[in-house]
Amino acid sequence: MPILKFENVSKIYPGKFMALEDINLVIEGGEFLSIVGHSGSGKSTLLKLIYAEEQVSGGHVYFNNRAIDSINQKHLPYYRRNIGTVFQDFKLLPQKTAFENVAYALEVSDETQEEINELVPEILDIVGMADKAHKYPRQLSGGEQQKICLARALVRKPLIIIADEPTGNLDPTATWEIIQLLLKINSMGTTVVLATHNKDIVDKLNRRVIALDGGKVIRDIKKGRYAI
Amino acid sequence: MKTIKLKRTFKEGLDNFRRNGWLSFATVSVLAISLYVISVTIILGISANMVLKNVQDKINVSVYFNSDVTESRILEIKDKLVGYQEIQSIDYVSKEQALAQFRKIGEKNVSISQALDEIDDNPLLSALVIKAKNPSQYDLITKAISNSNFSAEISRIDYEENKAAIDRLSSVIKLVEEVGLTLGIIFVFIGVLITFNAIRLTMYAHKHEFEIMRLVGASNIYIRMPFVFEGIFYGTVAAFVVMICLFVTSKFLAPLTRGSISGGDIVSFYFSHFFIIFGGLLISGIFLGTLSGIIAIRRYLKV
Numbered sequence A: 001m002p003i004l005k006f007e008n009v010s011k012i013y014p015g016k017f018m019a020l021e022d023i024n025l026v027i028e029g030g031e032f033l034s035i036v037g038h039s040g041s042g043k044s045t046l047l048k049l050i051y052a053e054e055q056v057s058g059g060h061v062y063f064n065n066r067a068i069d070s071i072n073q074k075h076l077p078y079y080r081r082n083i084g085t086v087f088q089d090f091k092l093l094p095q096k097t098a099f100e101n102v103a104y105a106l107e108v109s110d111e112t113q114e115e116i117n118e119l120v121p122e123i124l125d126i127v128g129m130a131d132k133a134h135k136y137p138r139q140l141s142g143g144e145q146q147k148i149c150l151a152r153a154l155v156r157k158p159l160i161i162i163a164d165e166p167t168g169n170l171d172p173t174a175t176w177e178i179i180q181l182l183l184k185i186n187s188m189g190t191t192v193v194l195a196t197h198n199k200d201i202v203d204k205l206n207r208r209v210i211a212l213d214g215g216k217v218i219r220d221i222k223k224g225r226y227a228i
Numbered sequence B: 001m002k003t004i005k006l007k008r009t010f011k012e013g014l015d016n017f018r019r020n021g022w023l024s025f026a027t028v029s030v031l032a033i034s035l036y037v038i039s040v041t042i043i044l045g046i047s048a049n050m051v052l053k054n055v056q057d058k059i060n061v062s063v064y065f066n067s068d069v070t071e072s073r074i075l076e077i078k079d080k081l082v083g084y085q086e087i088q089s090i091d092y093v094s095k096e097q098a099l100a101q102f103r104k105i106g107e108k109n110v111s112i113s114q115a116l117d118e119i120d121d122n123p124l125l126s127a128l129v130i131k132a133k134n135p136s137q138y139d140l141i142t143k144a145i146s147n148s149n150f151s152a153e154i155s156r157i158d159y160e161e162n163k164a165a166i167d168r169l170s171s172v173i174k175l176v177e178e179v180g181l182t183l184g185i186i187f188v189f190i191g192v193l194i195t196f197n198a199i200r201l202t203m204y205a206h207k208h209e210f211e212i213m214r215l216v217g218a219s220n221i222y223i224r225m226p227f228v229f230e231g232i233f234y235g236t237v238a239a240f241v242v243m244i245c246l247f248v249t250s251k252f253l254a255p256l257t258r259g260s261i262s263g264g265d266i267v268s269f270y271f272s273h274f275f276i277i278f279g280g281l282l283i284s285g286i287f288l289g290t291l292s293g294i295i296a297i298r299r300y301l302k303v
Helices: A043-050 A073-080 A098-107 A113-126 A142-154 A172-187 A199-205 B003-019 B021-057 B071-082 B095-106 B110-118 B135-146 B159-215 B220-257 B266-272 B274-300
Strands: A002-013 A017-028 A032-037 A058-063 A083-087 A160-164 A191-196 A208-213 A216-221 B061-065 B087-093 B127-132 B154-157
Touching (some): A002 A043, A002 A191, A017 A043, A017 A191, A017 A216, A032 A043, A032 A172, A032 A199, A043 A058, A043 A160, A073 B159, A098 A113, A113 A142, A142 A160, A142 A172, A191 A199, B003 B021, B021 B159, B021 B274, B071 B087, B071 B127, B087 B095, B095 B110, B135 B154, B135 B159, B159 B220, B159 B274, B220 B266, B266 B274
Parallel strands (some): A032 A191, A032 A208, A083 A160, A160 A191
Antiparallel strands (some): A002 A017, A002 A058, A208 A216, B087 B127
16 A cells, blocks of 8 residues: 555745646555655655645645645644654754653653653664763764664654655765664665665665656656666 | 643753753843833832822821811811812811920920910911822812802911922922833833843744754644743743842832831832732743743744
């Protein structure tokens, strides 16, 4: 069953800038999908439509057969809890420790303190950050911060992970660590959608690749390499 | 709202307050300065009023009656005057009481008591001592009395002698009230504006975090509540700070006000009104803090 479906989706930003045009895509549960394209090709917009940061201008995006644009504004936070997000700029809360940043995702969904105390160390262990749980983001390297982000995205056991250039700010070693983690998460059944510029990653992954250009899908290959 | 949410957002607010040390310090300072200026204006206004009321209480108009007017007649007139709404109180002072008072004043002055002894008869007149509700009304009252049907029985009204002092006092009172009110309104306005701006900037600093919280799936209430609590902390701490500053200020001003406020000086005023002042500060601090917080967040909170 498809977890995500784009149906004739277009997105026009104010000022009549066409960011996406007539996108039709089906993403199956458990897939590992890379989205490639130049800056401004519409990668980030496509991802924003998934986690409802932006709304479609035309067409529909379905998540588990439910149109996202039909979700009541009030219920969006609950919808977002199905989705883990990872970004190039990490987006960690600067005044919280690694542990607290991960715990925050559980706190907002009213998990009990016992569950938090059990789940957070477990997930920090998975991403290999158990020993840095009480460090603040500013005390961590880029790679370490991104691992905390991944832990935060994972801790609620989302159905899908959206990663927007997660390795954009990382050195090659850290980059590979993050990709390895994404693969590990994917192998446990979570769908991963990765937007990236990094040719090496895409080539080595050898998974489905979607290329965007000027807001349109120009290529969709099952086991592809980086090419625009 | 669930207790767990309330507990967590409270803790969140407290953490924000503690961990953003400098930002909290700056916000509390601005809030405290505004509250301080506002409360000093109000307290100065109140104590100026008290000083003036104190002086005002000492002012009165005496209406002296001809010596042939009987006591019962004077009391009859008094009853008539009681009906005037401008009059606060009327006291009857008989010529015997007047003499006794005069002798008391004259005790130390031999020539007065000698002079009184010389005259067998009591030379003083019975009088009605009238206090007006408002000093500006003395003029009206004396005019009404001199134009009344018993004006023939009146020997003299000593208002004319005090007129200059009374007029000056009533114009001073009016001026103090007007200036105090105008300054008060201006300072309240400036205070609200500055506080609002400071808290708006604080929220602006958090703007990036709102986005993160939304992406993690926090509901609006979960994002907003910690800042509401933060506003409450700002208000509370500022109220404490201002209480201390006001105490120091009143200690400093105390020698100037001693004796002119009924019941002591400004320090005793501070202590006798401690809870009213503190409560007022706490409520306005919290109100200002949370309201500007909520208004500021609204701008940065889109779902």
